[in-house]
Amino acid sequence: MIVTQSTEQQGDWVSRFADEVIAEAERRAPGKTIVCASGLSPSGPIHLGNLREVMTPHLVADEIRRRGYDCVHVLSWDDFDRYRKVPVGAGVDDLGWEEHIGKPLTSVPAPPGSAYASWAEHFKQPMIEAMARLGIEVHAISQTEKYTAGAYREQVLLAMRERAKIDEVLGRYRTKVAAAETEDADEAAAAEGSGAADEDDGGSAAGYFPYKPYCANCDKDLTTVTAYDDETTALSYTCTACGHTETVLLSEHTRGKLVWKVDWPMRWAYEGVVFEPSGVDHSSPGSSFVVGGQIVREVFDAEPPIGPMYAFVGIAGMAKMSSSKGGVPTASDALEIMEPPLLRWLYARRRPNQSFKVAFDAEIQRMYDEWDALSRRVADGSVNAADGFAYQRATETVSAGKLPLTPHPLPYRTLASIVDITAGNEVQTYRILSDLDPADPLASLDEARPRLDCAERWILTQVPAEQRTQVRAEPDAELLSTLDDHRRESLRMLAEGLDDHWSLEGLTSLVYGVPKRQLGLPLDVKPTPELKVAQREFFALLYHLIVGRDTGPRLPTLLLAVGADRIRTLLGQ
Known part of the structure; x- marks a missing residue:
């Protein structure tokens, strides 16, 4: 059954985007599966700013499914991207990981002690687990698997045949890029995530070539294409890292990829993407999303996705987030101290172009107070329509159903105070919680979980030891x-x-x-x-x-x- 938007939903940003996507999808290909998309690069910790890249299309796709349409949320893991730099705090400081710069992320060893085979898998897995807890259902695609299997062979050959046209499109914007990058360099750094927005676009002294091979000798992309024959697809390259030279047949070669500003629009066409948001690093004049819109039309004969530019997500008490600078909280970190519906709500209640902060400091107590007040308004029917939809989107999805909530939700600040004082002693904690409200006592600590556990982890991980409560042993x-x-x-x-x-x-x-x-x-x-x-x-x-x-x-x-x-x-x- 197809469900139309109600009058009440008109003030809800998710519903408005769902309207636009459905209309656009019906215009392009009536009756076909609607494709919403995200892209993440596992080049380091996938932080809460990157989560917006996933949460925005997830919420829209979920609303589209709620209305009875067939919709898929594609998550492209950009794990065939080059390893650009060694992020701070990744566990490899002073261990020589610089030697891997230029290799695909799936060819870089994981940090010491990791259970995973590669750098990419090491940083993908926590996000995969967090998405499962958040009720985010995606169709995941590994770009390493796609490229090395030859899935994009026809698209790669097409791009090389049309390299002059691509170069001409890029030339329209090259003079604009430098100015745009210097205008808001901090925001661009903060929005690191999908793709590699600062990669070169394929130009060289020998001409323009949108394909970059990984060296067969050292596996790095520090290569320069020196010649290409459209008839035979013979491609010659030189590696500036190790000096290796080679000629391969591009019709058979699978150890390379299109440069980012061509790769992204190629995938829009390949997947039939209708909706995909983009961060500030991809949306300024001359950047990937803008240029890609021209390339997808003029080269790949398709249309670019619609979708908003999403704004910065900050952390209360922290500077802007950047994966390369280390110490950036991830979705897994947030789920240590807050329940999944609360984290979903922070993204659902704000339009994508509105920035907001996730609280890891004492502000988390006020944030929970707001959430509890909203829950009470929902329960007694006094909530307004927009807040009601945000709450619904936070607490349930079409695919996962209702997400787990704490059965007996005591105030977070109260729980934090109690576990601070009792140092986590469960007997003492239960005694105190049982006395909070004699008219509505807890039957067991499980009724206060997972919120109780979140509050305890907040005290242990976010409150300095010198600020924790120590009750006097003797009278003063x-x-x-x-x-x-x-x-x-x-x-x-x-x-x-x-x-x-x-x-x-x-x-x-x-x-x-x-x-x-x-x-x-x-x-x-x-x-x-x-x-x-x-x-x-x-x-x-x-x-x-x-x-x-x-x-x-x-x-x-x-x-x-x-x-x-x-x-x-x-x-x-």
């Missing part, structure tokens, strides 16, 4: 001996009220209520400047007596975690 006798009667009274009032207020809500009322009672104010009074000062002073005193510093986890959570008896001891009561 020196501080207690200096307290005046007013502050002693506040501690007594708190200690006496613990048993009657032993829940997260009750302790919240208690710690905020003690200063109100001391000022002779009703418990429901609105905060005044005087009250705020009194509360801050009281809270600081409690933190000093319990954890030995001015601040810490939210006091109600801290009190629950430490336990009533120990709290009384530390307060000198």
Whole structure:
């Protein structure tokens, strides 16, 4: 059954793109499978900026399938690209991996200790596993397998026959490229991912040749084509790395590939791609997507895909992402500290041309608060249409169905505070979580998972050891001996009220209520400047007596975690 877009969906960017893609596909080839595409280069860690390259067409393809159309999401692994540079933090610093520069990524050894046979497979696998957890279904294509099997032979021969036309198209843009690259070099570096946007375009002193062979002797692409015969397909080349020279028949040769600005449009035509987004490195004047649009029409007799330029994805507290600079968080890293639906939501709720940040610092707690608030609005029917569609796209797909969610989703900041205080002790963690809400207790810790595990990994991997909570082993006798009667009274009032207020809500009322009672104010009074000062002073005193510093986890959570008896001891009561 074909489902049309509703009026409510008109404010949803995914639905709007699905409309455009369906209309374009029906114009080009009515009734055929609609092809959406992505491309990733496993040249290093595949970071969260690269994930947008995959998530954008995934969401659009999923909406197209939801409407009853046959749609495939092709993911092209650009693993036949050259190894361009040794990325920082890949585990091969000072190990001589520079000697492999120029080889196909599938011919470069994996970092020491890897379970995989090649550099490409080593960096592909974490992304493959992350996509499975995120419910992203793709038809994966290895460019190494395609080229070495001769799948593109006719397209390669066509490109070589039409090399003068390709050179003429490229010539229209060459003067624009340098200016475009210098205008936003940082953004281009940040958007590294699919293909090799900075490769040469095939020009040489001997003429223009869009095919680059890998040397039969050293397996590097530091080769120069010196002659080509269209009739016999005899191609001669010289390797500048090792000096090897050779003549091969291109009609039989499979150890080489088209240069990037020809390779990409060739694949658009070969796969029949209708929709593919592109990063900023491919979308400026004279860059791959723009030039490819001309080449695919004039050489391969096909049309370029439609699709948006996607904007930068940052990390809260980090500089722009670049695979070559090391230390860039990947989708696997993000899934260590957040549930898959939340990560999907971050991409689904923003239009592709809107930049956003993924929080690895304390902002993750606010991000989860937003997600939980959205979940409550969805549950009670008060959510607006656009937010509702973003939530739906985050939590389910046509192929995978509903993605796993935490059955009893307690606030992330609360879970983080508790595992921080208990250092992951499951008995203590369960005791505290059971006391959070006596009206709706946990039956087991499994009901709080996977969110509980995500919060624990966030504390262990993202919070420096010196910032973690250490509860005092003994009372601070020196501080207690200096307290005046007013502050002693506040501690007594708190200690006496613990048993009657032993829940997260009750302790919240208690710690905020003690200063109100001391000022002779009703418990429901609105905060005044005087009250705020009194509360801050009281809270600081409690933190000093319990954890030995001015601040810490939210006091109600801290009190629950430490336990009533120990709290009384530390307060000198």
